[in-house]
Amino acid sequence: MMDLVIIHFIQKRRLKIILVKSSLRTKMEEYASVAILRIAAGAVACLVMAAGFWLTSSELFTVFLMLILVWLGFQWPTPRKMSLDLKLKGDERDVILYKRDLFRNQ
Secondary structure (H helix, E strand, O other): OHHHHHHHHHHHHHHHHHHOOOOHHHHHHHHHHHHHHHHHHHHHHHHHHHHHHHHHOOHHHHHHHHHHHHHHHHHOOOHHHHHHHOOOOOHHHHHHHHOOOOOOOO
16 A cells, blocks of 8 residues: 555656646656556555455455555546646647547637
C-alpha cells in the first residue's frame, strides 16, 4: 500500500511538470506515461496482495486487494479524469471530452 502513496506523489509532481507544456499533444503523450505508471503500480500491488494471501491465507490480504481494486477503478484514465488532471479548459477540454476537432471551425 505504501508504494501507491509514493506513486501518488510522483504522479502529482510529474503532472505539475506536464501542466507547463504548451501543446495538447505533448501533454497527452506525457500523461499517458503517468497513467501507465499509476495502473502498473496498482497491478503490482494487487499481485503482491494475492501472493501474500496465497502464502499466509490471511483474510487481511483479501481486504487490501479489494481496496486496491477500488482505488484502481477511481484512478482509471478516462477522458474526464485526463481533462481534470491536466486542468484543461475551453477547446482543449472539448477535444478530449467530446472528441471534437480543434481546427474544424477554421
